[in-house]
Amino acid sequence: MGMDDKNVSPQQDRHGQKLEALLEAARAVLEYSRFADSARAIFDQAKKITGATAGYVALLSETGEENEVLFLDAGGQDCTVDPSLPMPIRGLRSESYAKKATVYDNDFLNSEWLQYLPEGHVPMQNVLFAPLIIEGKAVGIMGLANKPSDFTEDDARMATAFGDFAAVALNNSWNLEKLQDTVNHLQEALAEVKTLKGIIPICCVCKKIRDDRGYWSQLEAYIHKHSDADFSHGLCPECEEKLRNEI
Numbered sequence: 001m002g003m004d005d006k007n008v009s010p011q012q013d014r015h016g017q018k019l020e021a022l023l024e025a026a027r028a029v030l031e032y033s034r035f036a037d038s039a040r041a042i043f044d045q046a047k048k049i050t051g052a053t054a055g056y057v058a059l060l061s062e063t064g065e066e067n068e069v070l071f072l073d074a075g076g077q078d079c080t081v082d083p084s085l086p087m088p089i090r091g092l093r094s095e096s097y098a099k100k101a102t103v104y105d106n107d108f109l110n111s112e113w114l115q116y117l118p119e120g121h122v123p124m125q126n127v128l129f130a131p132l133i134i135e136g137k138a139v140g141i142m143g144l145a146n147k148p149s150d151f152t153e154d155d156a157r158m159a160t161a162f163g164d165f166a167a168v169a170l171n172n173s174w175n176l177e178k179l180q181d182t183v184n185h186l187q188e189a190l191a192e193v194k195t196l197k198g199i200i201p202i203c204c205v206c207k208k209i210r211d212d213r214g215y216w217s218q219l220e221a222y223i224h225k226h227s228d229a230d231f232s233h234g235l236c237p238e239c240e241e242k243l244r245n246e247i
Helices: 010-031 035-050 091-099 112-116 153-192 219-226 237-246
Strands: 054-060 066-073 103-105 127-134 137-145
Touching (some): 010 035, 010 153, 035 054, 035 066, 035 137, 035 153, 091 103, 091 112, 091 137, 103 153
Antiparallel strands (some): 054 137
């Protein structure tokens, strides 16, 4: 029997909304094979539950010095910064990477971090960063910004959870890529090699081989028929010496 909506307290309603958002994030991890798709779905839930109006998800570059933006949501505001350009790891963002923890600032315009905001960037009233951590290393980050009210510790906890979901999705994507590479290599190897199996009857004098139908074939002809191997004839040193002596 369901609980009547009018008897649900604001706290219970909020708790239900958070559980629903986390459930949708979990579904995104399972539903999408491409990280870009799962990350966007997880980000949308994080944005919705925290009340942020803008943000992005970015991955750490191979050098570890920059962010490579996966997607940017400007929240309907003008942004002339090219999202395809690498984003240096600095400011409050670097704090999140270094601490491997969610950090936020509710007075960004008066903070020391403002100096790192590039020209043309969306105005930032407040900002929150949650790292994506895999095997103890921060490999990416989720940024949330411009919440109408202040970010809270509860927002930080929720953002941490969404960052964890995104990290799982990213790791799954990496593992799928590795698995696909392995499958491709095995398929290539299988296409190049055919294996001769079982006991093969061979004449101890002339070295002919008897096939399943009882016919005897030259060794070269049998192997060529039952594999992709071919032969290039020559003389080993012993036979070459023997032939020279006979001549």
